Amino acid sequence: MRGNKAALAAAMAALAFGGCAAAPSAAVNAPTAPAEPLSVFGHRSVLEFGPALLAAKNAPPGTVVTASGGVPNLWATPDPALAASVGGHAEGAPPPPNPGMADLAGNAETQTLRMSLKHPDVRIVVTTTEGLYRIIARRSSGIASVADLKGKRIAVFVNTSAAFYLHRLLKGAGLGEADVTIVPLTARAGADAVIKGDVDALSTWEPEAERAALALGDNGLSIQPKGAYREIYSLNARAGTLRDPAKRKQVVAFLRELLAGCRKAEEDPGEMQAMLAERTGQNLELIRQSWHHHRFPCALPDDLLDVMVEEEQWLAKIDGRQPRDRATLSRLIDPSLLREARAR
Template sequence: MSQAFFARRPRLGARCASVLAILLAASGAAASQAEEGRDPLRISGMLQTIELAPVHVAADRIYPGGAAVRNGGIPILFLPPEEKPSHVATHAETQALRNSLSRPDLRIILTVARGHYRIVARRSSGIETLADLRGKRIATMGPTSAGFYLHNVLASAGLSEADVRIVNVPRPQEISRSIIAKEADALVIWEPEMQRAVDALGDDAILFQPDVGYDELFNLNTTAGNLADPHRRAQIVRFVAALMRTSREAKADPTLAIQMVADKTGYPVDLIRKAWPHHSFPAALAPDLLDVLVREEAWLARQEGRPARDRDALARLIDPSVARDARALLEREPG
């Protein structure tokens, strides 16, 4: 999508107006734009992530009436009513698994992004191969998608978490300082902190990205209760349709999406641009989503000392109907 398409303007162009009209009309009993203003869709996501880029664009530039994105993830769905819980929230699949233990009505409705993880290490720490990670300090964040990726990478080299020294960092922003300041020998976290570390280490950086059959699946989530409410479901379907359109067209020109991420996170545009290729934005339920949930559930259950839920139980967390209905809206778009 060209940057001009997204640019704010007093009036929408004819094609954009027709798209929005279809998204509104095709939703049947859905509220009008005026009703959206009185009863807006509330969206939350971790604002420091690049994966949120198409959500920002869809919410700000395409969704009828616009919508703000509140900082936070899945837990914001379950705030008490007086705190205005979100109706949809983004988070990696790891957090969907963890939160659904106490909130089995959580539903995964779309994969917004895939994060293609990598490991950066210091050559000066004596690391030239993955096997050299044995005994080394690796900075990451505990039971997260980054931690699960590290688990799989270590296993591919015949290692486990017990063979390394995990340096748990409480917040992802500026986590790259741990390896830059030589407080860690390797780093595994989502972008753009990885790219910041690579840039700072220069020739001392060595990168590993083995094929371990796992990407972070950054999903859009809601609740069964929201989907059972016809008005709320219609809002969610329209937003997912807008998100699908944004993701599809932004592949041709990510300029504005990158700028919006920079504005929201405070990271430099150039840093976001360099980290951008380590993501893909399918805006469709990942075909391997259930397989990943099964594998990751076993990993989390071992850490938490509980029985792992079976495949059928995890399948109930996925609702493909929203993506199906959103695609139907877009298929009725002219041209």
Template structure:
């Protein structure tokens, strides 16, 4: 089984809007973010109420938030299970993300941002928490040796998510249409949760799976020599983002707290890249996962600590697939651009970089 590259595709990690001036390596090698003198914390201290941060605690993607919450933002943020619909005090349609209450910031993939921004146009993406290099794990014994062999096969995934989009991209790359495979849905919080994927593969109920880590690692471990893995980081890399709303970003009380969180996420991301040990432990604890599986799955996620400059292009491509789901016309580049707000990141950079 191949292992994905630990580093991103060259030229794709520039800070959005500052790419011509700052690459991530420049930001953290020549000018590391200091751990003290956080100007944004002054405004946050005026209101001691914690910033409410909702996200999917069952994923590796959430690691920087967990690390920030355990260190720099300890006591200043309140973490709960939920997705971006919590920003609008709405119940998520994914069972495992049906959090109660309203959040101030929340996390999800760009797929869900595209879906939910139709009814909630004030949604804003403000930071890239992680990138996920997805993969497909299949059974060799099902006659699968290449991607094209997936035609006619039963493939487990979570519909309407970034993993389902990844499957779509991978199938289409070898001329297999979506309707030429049988999608077997697995959804957290239902009678067929993600944890059942491994047993379904082993028993022959399905032939292949694709979902985020570490479930894929568990499937690969269970199949052993019978596993065949397919991935293409250039075809699609999930951009798991931090979201807020236009109103929250304009709020004089909330904005300093959001700026402080983003600054802490940059520091946490740098720490994870240097030594992921503590973050791995936090993920395993929060998601109730076994530590060895998390450690083996870890190379399939990266933590850029910025706002990736290719996000809008990714969203434009993905919007075609998302729009088809509801039978509407896809939005254009110009229509999607306002969903990305780099102002918080720019504010952090102005605080830590020399003028």
């Protein structure tokens, strides 16, 4: 009898110990909270965001959200000075910027360079779109070439890639910004101005350049020297985001969808164009007509750093500071995410 009691006590002790040991295992296997969606920002008015927009739509439900904004949203620090530097806003004043926080944000390399002065942790991870810029000029203003821009009034959104494009074209003709009159306007207001004859020429992105060209008809001239400059529109992230294993996994998964989005943009852009028409409020046919002024590489261009080095010198002169060197700028590019996305 004493032996049976001892055996029973041992069995109960073992059961109690086993129950205590099982508790942590149950906690480990408890379902985890779903990850926060990846937030991808790009300005509402630009066509360059198209591949990202389609990639977000095709991602698994609830995993990606999009919003209007740009590189400043990586730190939730709006850049009101950029919008305030030009006139022609629809409401008479710049719209309030979206203060939201982005995991990925689209912009031309110009804004990456500008924001990286205060935020050197920004990283370019992929170039989705290249904008093939051009100058739209009025023939009636006596313009037949870049050289004829001397002394003319040119509408441009200052401190943007369109302003750098104008700089490059003028430089190629032996001119500088001091040889023309810069009229700082939004893209839409600039197109309106050249159509009305308030300015002689316009440097801007699509589809406003196409809208101006169509409205001017035979009086319009499209100036687009080969090899001058093309906008390099990329998705950017914070270095800290890319070091976080969970966020990095989300970014890589999104880049895989993005690669498919870029193929669609080149081969079958109809769905993307319709999405952009709804998002931007632009006419769908106008978007279709201006589409060939873009390329969609979903890569990191071989000359990306070269362009950034030259553009940094231009920006530094505007800011009255010393330009950063090539080694410093090279740290703003992180090719590792794209390699992971391609290595399925």
